Amino acid sequence: MNEFVIKTSTRETCTVILQENALAHLAKHVGTSPFYFTDENVFRLYRTQIEKALPTAQGYTMSAGEAFKTPETLFKLLEAMAGAGLTKRSALVAVGGGVVGDLGGLAAGLYMRGIPFVFVPTTLLADVDAAIGGKTAIDFCGVKNLLGTIRQPRAVLVDSSFLCTLPRRELVCGLGEIVKHAALLPSLFNRLCSWDGGLFDLDFLAGLIPENLRLKAEIVSHDPTDAGLRKRLNLGHTTAHAIELFKCGLSHGECVLLGIFYEAELAKRYLDCDGEYLARLQALCMRISEVGPKEIDVASCARLARLDKKNPESGKVALVVPTKKGECAMLELPFEEYEGALAAIRSAL
Numbered sequence: 001m002n003e004f005v006i007k008t009s010t011r012e013t014c015t016v017i018l019q020e021n022a023l024a025h026l027a028k029h030v031g032t033s034p035f036y037f038t039d040e041n042v043f044r045l046y047r048t049q050i051e052k053a054l055p056t057a058q059g060y061t062m063s064a065g066e067a068f069k070t071p072e073t074l075f076k077l078l079e080a081m082a083g084a085g086l087t088k089r090s091a092l093v094a095v096g097g098g099v100v101g102d103l104g105g106l107a108a109g110l111y112m113r114g115i116p117f118v119f120v121p122t123t124l125l126a127d128v129d130a131a132i133g134g135k136t137a138i139d140f141c142g143v144k145n146l147l148g149t150i151r152q153p154r155a156v157l158v159d160s161s162f163l164c165t166l167p168r169r170e171l172v173c174g175l176g177e178i179v180k181h182a183a184l185l186p187s188l189f190n191r192l193c194s195w196d197g198g199l200f201d202l203d204f205l206a207g208l209i210p211e212n213l214r215l216k217a218e219i220v221s222h223d224p225t226d227a228g229l230r231k232r233l234n235l236g237h238t239t240a241h242a243i244e245l246f247k248c249g250l251s252h253g254e255c256v257l258l259g260i261f262y263e264a265e266l267a268k269r270y271l272d273c274d275g276e277y278l279a280r281l282q283a284l285c286m287r288i289s290e291v292g293p294k295e296i297d298v299a300s301c302a303r304l305a306r307l308d309k310k311n312p313e314s315g316k317v318a319l320v321v322p323t324k325k326g327e328c329a330m331l332e333l334p335f336e337e338y339e340g341a342l343a344a345i346r347s348a349l
Contacts, residue, residue, distance in 0.1 A: 002210060006132070006152065006217045014152040016132065016217060018210060022120055022159035023095070026053040029118050029155045030091040033057075035084055037077060037104045038095040039064040042122050045165050050095060057093070058084040062103070066252070069099050069139050071147075077107045091116040091154070097123035097170075098130035098252070102148070105136030109151040117153040122162040124174025124205060125253055128181065128212035131156045133220045133230075143307045144241050150225060158213065160206035169251065171200050175288045176253025179260060180235050181212050183281055186326040188212070192284060199288060231310075234320045235328050236260035238308050239298070239342070246301040250291060257289040258296060263321040263331075265345045266338075270331055273323040281322055299343035306335055 002018040019025060023046065026034075036050055036059035043050070043061045050059075060080035062073050081092070092115060094104030101119050108117035121131040137148025163171075182189040188211055197204060216233070223230035240259030244252060264278040286292070305317045312318055316332040323329045333341070 004214070004217065006221050012152050014132075014134065015155045016158065016213060017155065018158045018160075018213070020159060020161060022157035023049040023053045025157065026093060026118070026120070029157070030054070030093055031089060031116070033086065033090040034093050034118075035059060035081055035086055035090060036093045036095060037062070037100060037107070039097075039100055042096045042100070046095065046122075054093065062100070064099075066099055066139070069103060069137075071138060071140065074103055074107060074138050077103060078111060081107065081111050086111065086115065088112050088115055091118055093118045093120065095120045095122060097121065097126045101126055101130050102135070102137050102145070105134070105151060105153060106138060106148055108153075109136060109149055114151070117151070118155045118157070119153045120157045120159070123166060123170055124163060124209075125170070125177055126174075127158050127160070127162075127209050128174060129177040129216060131158065132213060132216040133233075134224070135226075142245065143309070144245060146309070152224075158209065160202075160209055163202050163205060168200060169254075169290075171205065172257075172288055172290060173251040173253030174205070175199065176240075176251075176256035176260075178208060178212055179281075179284055179288065180233070180237075180256055181215050182284070183235055183260065183322045184232055184326060184328065185211070185215050188215070189281070189284075189325060193280065231320060231330075232328055234310060235322060236263050236320070238305055238310060238317060238319045239263055239302070241308060242301045242303075242305040243296060243298065245304040245307070246297075248296060248301070254289060254291060257285040258291065258293055258298075260322065261285045261289075261293050262298060262342055262345060263319055266319065266331060266333075266341060267321040267323050267329070269341060270333070271321065271323055271329055274325065277325050278322060294346055294349045296346075298346050299339055302339040302342045303335075305338065 134152040137145035140146040236259035240255040
């Protein structure tokens with residue numbers, strides 16, 4: 001077992017535990033009246049383990065997928081929690097991927113102005129990124145994560161054995177965030193580039209989880225409210241979110257790979273950067289992605305970047321772009337220039 005604590009204030013901490021058979025150890029973290037929350041895919045695979053770990057708990061199961069990260073799902077969950085008679089001493093246990101974690105964390109923060117929240121991530125994306133940091137949200141009015149808050153879970157139990165039930169596309173999704181972290185952490189970048197086996201090897205991926213968690217935890221501990229250092233974690237994400245909002249059918253991590261690819265090209269055009277390194281980073285993205293950058297109408301997607309909550313009030317789009325190994329920079333472009341630059345990049349591919 002590997003354990004560390006993220007301290008984000010004098011009162012708030014999150015214990016992160018890397019542990020095999022995590023569901024069997026839930027009871028010690030959830031008190032006497034837990035309530036579980038999951039999605040239909042996870043419940044189908046792990047219902048027996050969840051019910052064995054929480055034998056007296058009631059729960060709620062949502063439809064699976066980003067399309068259901070909505071106010072409707074949030075209020076159905078809150079209604080189920082109220083119907084179960086949860087109190088301030090109850091704990092909400094979310095078992096699933098990033099969507100379940102976002103919704104569950106938000107519901108726990110809203111119910112009675114806050115009850116304890118425990119997260120058991122079951123996807124690679126959640127293992128390496130979404131489970132850490134306390135960001136909770138739902139999509140609203142066509143904008144990704146428009147409604148939400150930052151509130152740390154009491155505990156996060158990470159168990160790499162869940163990887164064995166994931167389809168390849170879910171591994172691609174998680175690798176998108178791993179590559180983003182690699183753009184910030186040279187040792188991780190070197191590890192990915194020098195690995196001569198398959199990047200989808202489950203033992204290899206399980207071995208990457210601790211390094212990714214520690215990077216995310218260190219950044220969050222220094223900037224829990226996303227006011228400065230934590231903005232680095234938005235690398236590639238402005239374009240990624242625009243592609244995702246365009247309803248192109250890609251997962252978040254798939255969009256992140258494409259976002260990093262295009263924003264590396266923007267860095268080459270506008271900033272002092274290491275072109276050779278950026279080419280290697282782009283090659284790594286395309287080694288993983290099953291969608292090529294030319295397959296996406298990125299100029300049409302770019303119009304949706306106007307909705308990005310990171311943008312300044314100056315009518316520009318704000319991007320965190322890779323520049324050199326382990327380094328990134330803020331880049332702000334007028335919307336029309338951003339859209340035109342992406343169109344030109346795609347045409348030149």
